[in-house]
Amino acid sequence: MRLQAVVRIILMVVLCCGVGVISGFSTKNAVAGWYTTLTKPPLNPPSWIFGVVWPVLYVLMGIAAGIVWNKPLAGKILYTALGIFLCQLILNGLWTPLFFGLHRIGWALFEIIALWGSILVTLIVFYFQSKLAGILLLPYLLWVAFAIYLNAGFWLLNR
Numbered sequence: 001m002r003l004q005a006v007v008r009i010i011l012m013v014v015l016c017c018g019v020g021v022i023s024g025f026s027t028k029n030a031v032a033g034w035y036t037t038l039t040k041p042p043l044n045p046p047s048w049i050f051g052v053v054w055p056v057l058y059v060l061m062g063i064a065a066g067i068v069w070n071k072p073l074a075g076k077i078l079y080t081a082l083g084i085f086l087c088q089l090i091l092n093g094l095w096t097p098l099f100f101g102l103h104r105i106g107w108a109l110f111e112i113i114a115l116w117g118s119i120l121v122t123l124i125v126f127y128f129q130s131k132l133a134g135i136l137l138l139p140y141l142l143w144v145a146f147a148i149y150l151n152a153g154f155w156l157l158n159r
Contacts, residue, residue, distance in 0.1 A: 009066030016062040019093040020054055026101035034103060041153020057140045061089070064136040068129050081125050088118035105155045112151050116144045 027035075031047055065085050071078070091114055099108035119141045127134025 005066075005070040008069045009063055012065040012069065013059055013062030016058040016065070016089065017055065019089055020058045023093045023096035026097040030100035030103075035100065038154055039157040041150055041157060044150060044153070053143060057143060060136045061085075061140055064126055064130075064133040067133040067136075068126050071129050073129060077129070081122075081129055084118070084122050084125055088115060088122050091115040091118055099151065105151065105158060109148070109151045109155050112144065112148050116141070116148055119144055 035047075065082065068081050068085070069078070073081070091111065095108055095112050095115060098104050098111055119137065123134050123137040123141055126137060
């Protein structure tokens, strides 16, 4: 693998992890405070699980985006694929402040459904450029589907 290809993958991993770190700041006080007062849906995992799963997903996302960035694609196709990826990454970064920062569980539910749809589109677009890149996004898609269940449960139980 060329150095440029490795650098691109590392940059995408850093970008994705950076979004996670920045959005995670809004959970700092809420997890120990407001979140503990909520009625939790069945299958709600312990809080530490999220701190294990999300970094893995951010790394997989970054690797997938780096793989696509390294493909010899025509400019428009590459910019479209990475643009779609960046849109889903922005939606990813917005969910945590909506839910934990603003305590807007209903808005967060609407937003995470949009996020799931954007991940699906990203996965499909990536898959057509690189099967591996698409497959790397599958755990992310499945985890966000589970997160939709949790978000809906929180919304229904705490209205």
